[in-house]
Amino acid sequence: METILTLNNLTKKFGSLTAVNNLSFTIKKGNVYGILGPNGSGKSTTLGMVLNVVNKTGGDFHWFGGNNSTHEALKQVGAIIEHPNFYPYMTAAQNLALVCKIKGVRPEKISEKLEVVGLLDRKDIKFRTFSLGMKQRLAIASALLNDPEILILDEPTNGLDPQGIHQIREIIRQIAATGTTILLASHLLDEVEKVCSHVVIIRKGEKLYSGRVDEMNASHGFFELRSSEPEKLQTVLAEHLSIGKINFQDGLITAFLDEPLDAEVLNSYLFSKGIVLSYLVKRKESLEEQFLQLTNQISN
Missing domain, CATH: 3.40.50.300 (P-loop containing nucleotide triphosphate hydrolases)
Incomplete structure (x- = not known):
């Protein structure tokens, strides 16, 4: 071309x-x-x-x-x-x-x-x-x-x-x-x-x-999670090799993926670490979310 x-x-x-x-x-x-x-x-x-x-x-x-x-x-x-x-x-x-x-x-x-x-x-x-x-x-x-x-x-x-x-x-x-x-x-x-x-x-x-x-929003997505032990949940998530940035706001934890990971696999992993989730949803980042993160206009 x-x-x-x-x-x-x-x-x-x-x-x-x-x-x-x-x-x-x-x-x-x-x-x-x-x-x-x-x-x-x-x-x-x-x-x-x-x-x-x-x-x-x-x-x-x-x-x-x-x-x-x-x-x-x-x-x-x-x-x-x-x-x-x-x-x-x-x-x-x-x-x-x-x-x-x-x-x-x-x-x-x-x-x-x-x-x-x-x-x-x-x-x-x-x-x-x-x-x-x-x-x-x-x-x-x-x-x-x-x-x-x-x-x-x-x-x-x-x-x-x-x-x-x-x-x-x-x-x-x-x-x-x-x-x-x-x-x-x-x-x-x-x-x-x-x-x-x-x-x-x-x-x-x-x-x-x-x-x-x-291709800009061809990310691996992110998880939204809730647990009665949010601090422990954040610590365990931070140790997982597939998970990158983690946000915590109003009781909701958002964990962004650096590589593919199924919700079922993550749930089993957290359960093995003694964490029971009350909420788990996997989402795809929108183009807007990607743009805001790139330009540092989204809260960390």
Whole structure:
């Protein structure tokens, strides 16, 4: 599979602050990637560096195998990293016609891209009358005019109402279905889970996870347990080789698994140690629980 973008130990410092720290990952053609992390985690800075609008401090990145200069490679990239900025008293079509002249694109592309984002019937409406969601959709149409190999979106649904969020996500899915690679930055787990095939999770500029979304929560799960002897139960659980982190709250013990373990086997083991359980349930970690643990936002 063709490589679109490669980051090797990419680093950005603003004085004593390290915004991005030795970040490495690879984007392959035809997938939808999400850079996921809390606000201030370095997502926008990372996109700024690969788009040559933020100077890197260290490391490197290569577009399309590094065969062309970054300037040439970016001609194959469509990006929206700021709020849509069009002329308010010009219509949607007039604004896109101006972009066509700047990019050297045939004006015939205007209607095609407006149809993709569901704005073809609004092409003669002035931009100043557009809702925030419509403005964002017009910006996506603008970024698609040159038929880019990859579309980059920074927080594409930020500030939108539920209907606007749904529309943008559907457009992203439709664009991805045509084979266009997409890279989006978001602090919304729900967004990444619904539209992305791959995810890079970062916190304070450092990569915590990189891989397929459906493999992120491929953990071994956890047990919820209760006993009349909770302290003894915690001690015995901590000695078991299959069990990792253990939480205790409101009488409920949560034991996370480092490797597969059946409830029946665990129950027998605890009984042999003199512990009788009043409650035992095995659960699968949700993607949200995994994300919260990775970003250290879940209580220990």
